[in-house]
Amino acid sequence: MRRFEDLDVWKRSSRLCVxxxxxxxxxxxxxxxxxxxxxxxxxPSNIAEGYERGTDKDSIxxxxxAKGSCGELRTQIYIGIEIGYIKKDIGFQWKNEAEQLSKMLxxxxxxxxx
Numbered sequence: 089m090r091r092f093e094d095l096d097v098w099k100r101s102s103r104l105c106v107x108x109x110x111x112x113x114x115x116x117x118x119x120x121x122x123x124x125x126x127x128x129x130x131x132p133s134n135i136a137e138g139y140e141r142g143t144d145k146d147s148i149x150x151x152x153x154a155k156g157s158c159g160e161l162r163t164q165i166y167i168g169i170e171i172g173y174i175k176k177d178i179g180f181q182w183k184n185e186a187e188q189l190s191k192m193l194x195x196x197x198x199x200x201x202x
Contacts, residue, residue, distance in 0.1 A: 092139035
């Protein structure tokens, strides 16, 4: 049996989370920083938790949580760019990666649903 650490979606979401944390390390708006880092951390965390669950139904629920966090992260990226906390080029890289992760999660959910 594979481990969650072997999943590309987990690896990529973990790298995205690290990038968000590093880029916003000096951000003085602690409310914004806390919210965006928490939702970026939620993606790989929920993938891991879902993968470790005993049933497909439980796993799928956590994969949906991770997918929801991808949408939350994209929203915060858009806002962060507009208010000048996130550089446009970095923000759009993150946004594109979050969209790809969402698609990967949809495929994972579909595979667990059948």
